[in-house]
Amino acid sequence: MVAVLTVEATPSAPPLVLRPWRYGDVAVLTRMGSDDALRRWTSFPTGNTEDIREWITTQRDGRDTGDRISYAVQEVDPRDARAGEPVAHVVLKLHGQPVGEVGYWTASHARGRNIATRAVDELCRWAFEQYAPARLTHLELIHQVDNQASCRVAAKAHFSLLQVLPPQPPWPWEGHLHVRRRL
Numbered sequence: 001m002v003a004v005l006t007v008e009a010t011p012s013a014p015p016l017v018l019r020p021w022r023y024g025d026v027a028v029l030t031r032m033g034s035d036d037a038l039r040r041w042t043s044f045p046t047g048n049t050e051d052i053r054e055w056i057t058t059q060r061d062g063r064d065t066g067d068r069i070s071y072a073v074q075e076v077d078p079r080d081a082r083a084g085e086p087v088a089h090v091v092l093k094l095h096g097q098p099v100g101e102v103g104y105w106t107a108s109h110a111r112g113r114n115i116a117t118r119a120v121d122e123l124c125r126w127a128f129e130q131y132a133p134a135r136l137t138h139l140e141l142i143h144q145v146d147n148q149a150s151c152r153v154a155a156k157a158h159f160s161l162l163q164v165l166p167p168q169p170p171w172p173w174e175g176h177l178h179v180r181r182r183l
Helices: 023-032 036-041 049-065 115-130 148-156
Strands: 005-007 016-019 068-075 086-094 099-106 138-144 160-165 175-181
Touching: 005 115, 016 115, 023 049, 023 086, 049 068, 049 086, 068 115, 086 115, 099 115, 115 138, 115 148, 138 148, 148 160, 148 175
Parallel strands: 099 138
Antiparallel strands: 005 016, 016 068, 068 086, 086 099, 138 175, 160 175
């Protein structure tokens, strides 16, 4: 079983809890689905409750197989009325080779608060601890070149820009391939 992960508080940010997605998250995910940025830069199903339930099932199935380990990211802040609701998503995709892929997104109301960077960094730390060097030598993070916020997250989470990728359906723009190597 994949552990629940925690990220300690910083002087300017509350702690984070990374936990499995659950069907009780459908309502909050449905609300997040109206976000134009999520629709533009991710393949997250927006607006349709049944599609979101299917997405959660995919996350759970991925955990069961060990191929896709995803987390709902929650802030732990009793002063926030929405504390406890997921505000972001991080995922580690293992492709049966010593390369993993990291993905993430953040709810619109939680952007700009360093949540994605802290959650991605913790997921990477955990992945390198969890998997032997022969199983996982480095992690990749890919985003469209026009997503400057993702470029900043990658850099802050210790990923280096490796190359520019050509457009690949369904993404109409070139992409950035960032890499974080095992230390």
